[in-house]
Amino acid sequence: MFSSNRITKLLNIKYPIIQGAMAWVADADLAAAVSNGGGLGVIAAGNMPPELLERELVKVRSLTDRPFGLNIMLLSPTWQDALELAARHEVPVVTTGAGMPGKVIDRLAPLGVKVIPVIASVAHAERVKKQGAAAVIAEGIEAGGHIGEITTMALTSQVSDALDIPVAAAGGIADGRGMLAAFALGADGIQMGTRFVCASECNAHVSFKGKIISANDRSTVVTGRSLGHPVRSIKNKFTQAFHVMEEERVPIEDLDKFGSGKLKAAVVDGDVENGSVMSGQIAGLVSKIQPAAEIIEEIVREASERASRIGRRFD
Numbered sequence: 001m002f003s004s005n006r007i008t009k010l011l012n013i014k015y016p017i018i019q020g021a022m023a024w025v026a027d028a029d030l031a032a033a034v035s036n037g038g039g040l041g042v043i044a045a046g047n048m049p050p051e052l053l054e055r056e057l058v059k060v061r062s063l064t065d066r067p068f069g070l071n072i073m074l075l076s077p078t079w080q081d082a083l084e085l086a087a088r089h090e091v092p093v094v095t096t097g098a099g100m101p102g103k104v105i106d107r108l109a110p111l112g113v114k115v116i117p118v119i120a121s122v123a124h125a126e127r128v129k130k131q132g133a134a135a136v137i138a139e140g141i142e143a144g145g146h147i148g149e150i151t152t153m154a155l156t157s158q159v160s161d162a163l164d165i166p167v168a169a170a171g172g173i174a175d176g177r178g179m180l181a182a183f184a185l186g187a188d189g190i191q192m193g194t195r196f197v198c199a200s201e202c203n204a205h206v207s208f209k210g211k212i213i214s215a216n217d218r219s220t221v222v223t224g225r226s227l228g229h230p231v232r233s234i235k236n237k238f239t240q241a242f243h244v245m246e247e248e249r250v251p252i253e254d255l256d257k258f259g260s261g262k263l264k265a266a267v268v269d270g271d272v273e274n275g276s277v278m279s280g281q282i283a284g285l286v287s288k289i290q291p292a293a294e295i296i297e298e299i300v301r302e303a304s305e306r307a308s309r310i311g312r313r314f315d
């Protein structure tokens, strides 16, 4: 299965499933579990101090012999440190988010690192392809965290048509039906974040996982539109206070200050009321904690079973 799939061939993995990079959530333990399960595990550099990130890069190699990735979040003040660590540690795959990755590709592609930017529009996708991206992750507005404006449904088909490099779809995918839908739209693979938060190997606080498990389809909201940095998370005291401040047109610096440290508060300390519980709209579909390898096997089995049955709907 997937032996001629462009993502599995490019990344040298078994299943075309990339784990979404989630700051404070996606560490070496989660990345190794996903890679050992046949997907591509990804460590999120986020705003991590370089010494800590280096420890995770060493650790992941002690936990898996399979390919893994590092995500560089381009809004982070430490993104250049992460870039140098990726080069020094010969990370096989780098994904980027929240900006244009020209400098990342210029530095890493000559070293043989496959750079896969997350993009949110056809124009971004065409630009990063010209810059030398090995593939793209087309992420729709359904995703958690920092988001674009286009739905996964509309984005995936248009990006797949516009590019000849492999495309993974992200945003709103948490099971085999979502994977199959992404493939129907022209994707060669998927990226999933929210479902992997609820992997047993994920070190996010139990209360953070609990918020995802008890969420429904209407549980997430988007804050930060007025700042030009929209972020999707589960509705709570934090998002309500943020919305009030946005309506009152509180200065951007004050909003930034209010938001700072809130993701860590939720993920690490478990303060899921005053912290930012970033999650995709698909949280309502995530109902239990299970090993990453089991999540992957379940999704692949469901996608292939449905693929063989779906033709009958046209009879």
Ligand code: TUI
Residues within 6 Å of the ligand: 023, 073, 096, 097, 098, 099, 100, 118, 119, 120, 124, 139, 144, 145, 146, 147, 148, 229, 231, 263, 278
């Ligand atoms: O990056 C993400 N999702 C993220 S990053 C993040 S960390 C954070 N922490 C606190 C507050 C805010 C963020 C949480 N979630 N996804 C990838 C992604 N990239 N989504 C959208 C984009 C994107 C947007 C604009 C990519 C390129 C782009 O280009 C704009 C330009 O022209 O510079």
